[in-house]
Amino acid sequence: MIFYFSACGNSRFIAESIAQALDEQLVFIPEAEREGRFDYTLAEYERVGFVFPIYSWCPPQLVRDFVQKLKFTKAPNYVWMAVTCGDNGGVAEKVFAEQLAKIGSPLHADYCFVMPNTYVNMAGMSTDKPEKAKRKIARAQAHLPEVIQNIKACKSVTEMRRGIFPRFKTNVIGKSFHKWVSDEPFRSTDACISCGKCVNVCPLQNISLEDGRPKWHGNCTNCDACFHHCPKNAIQYGKASVGKGQYYFGKF
Numbered sequence: 001m002i003f004y005f006s007a008c009g010n011s012r013f014i015a016e017s018i019a020q021a022l023d024e025q026l027v028f029i030p031e032a033e034r035e036g037r038f039d040y041t042l043a044e045y046e047r048v049g050f051v052f053p054i055y056s057w058c059p060p061q062l063v064r065d066f067v068q069k070l071k072f073t074k075a076p077n078y079v080w081m082a083v084t085c086g087d088n089g090g091v092a093e094k095v096f097a098e099q100l101a102k103i104g105s106p107l108h109a110d111y112c113f114v115m116p117n118t119y120v121n122m123a124g125m126s127t128d129k130p131e132k133a134k135r136k137i138a139r140a141q142a143h144l145p146e147v148i149q150n151i152k153a154c155k156s157v158t159e160m161r162r163g164i165f166p167r168f169k170t171n172v173i174g175k176s177f178h179k180w181v182s183d184e185p186f187r188s189t190d191a192c193i194s195c196g197k198c199v200n201v202c203p204l205q206n207i208s209l210e211d212g213r214p215k216w217h218g219n220c221t222n223c224d225a226c227f228h229h230c231p232k233n234a235i236q237y238g239k240a241s242v243g244k245g246q247y248y249f250g251k252f
């Protein structure tokens with residue numbers, strides 16, 4: 001069984017590739033959360049995996065909240081996580097291991113895929129140039145067979161990319177990131193053609209169209225799926241996202 005979250009498709013690609021190779025069932029975390037599906041029956045020797053993007057050197061808050069509510073009929077044989085990140089994840093696997101420990105579960109392995117960056121809501125944070133994005137995707141694809149083999153063999157692996165000052169970034173900046181998350185700065189420009197794509201891609205169902213324009217409703221994780229998928233680049237996050245370029249998996 002693989003629980004996953006993805007906004008722009010990087011983590012979905014990783015989760016689907018592993019699920020296909022190992023014949024695992026996929027559960028999309030925001031959907032399971034909405035439907036209150038927290039109790040899962042596990043088969044003998046079943047593995048449990050979690051795939052998600054790194055948000056501010058931590059697992060996204062919505063993933064941590066979901067894990068807190070999970071209940072399994074028996075202890076999983078092997079528990080693994082795989083993250084996608086634009087650059088590095090600090091000590092995110094330690095935060096996730098702490099979260100799992102609260103529901104009595106160990107973490108046996110953490111896998112890491114560096115993929116195109118999606119965060120554009122801050123000065124200095126931008127998407128990768130197409131050539132760099134393509135290189136990252138090619139490397140992630142090349143890394144997949146090894147990860148699949150390791151999961152199959154239930155190996156104990158740690159491959160989180162830490163970056164500099166990893167503990168500070170995760171424990172000080174990362175753990176308070178959710179307090180700064182807000183959809184108030186989101187706006188649409190006159191380029192909007194009322195297509196509804198932003199409504200459909202929001203994993204939290206936080207957007208509706210009113211008078212043909214998107215309206216944000218305050219339940220936002222700042223995943224930027226709405227920004228990246230708009231066919232007219234008509235969504236901006238204040239001034240921070242202007243001119244940053246759009247990306248979603250499959251765009252290049």
Ligand SMILES: Cc1cc2nc3c(=O)[nH]c(=O)nc-3n(C[C@H](O)[C@H](O)[C@H](O)COP(=O)(O)O)c2cc1C
Pocket residue numbers: 005006007008009010011012052053054055056057058084085086087088089115116117118119120221222223224249
């Ligand atoms: C809110 C937010 C915070 C992010 N923080 C980090 C980070 O701390 N380190 C990093 O390397 N990438 C960071 N990223 C980039 C994503 O982890 C990366 O692009 C990921 O592959 C996106 O996955 P998805 O396409 O499945 O949504 C962040 C992205 C978002 C939207």
Ligand code: SF4
Pocket residue numbers: 188191192193194195196197198199212213214229230231232233234235
């Ligand atoms: S995706 Fe863009 S063009 Fe379509 S409704 Fe949303 S803001 Fe408007």
Ligand code: SF4
Pocket residue numbers: 007183201202203204205206207216219220221222223224225226227
């Ligand atoms: S409103 Fe936009 S940024 Fe917020 S959760 Fe939905 S898609 Fe993500």
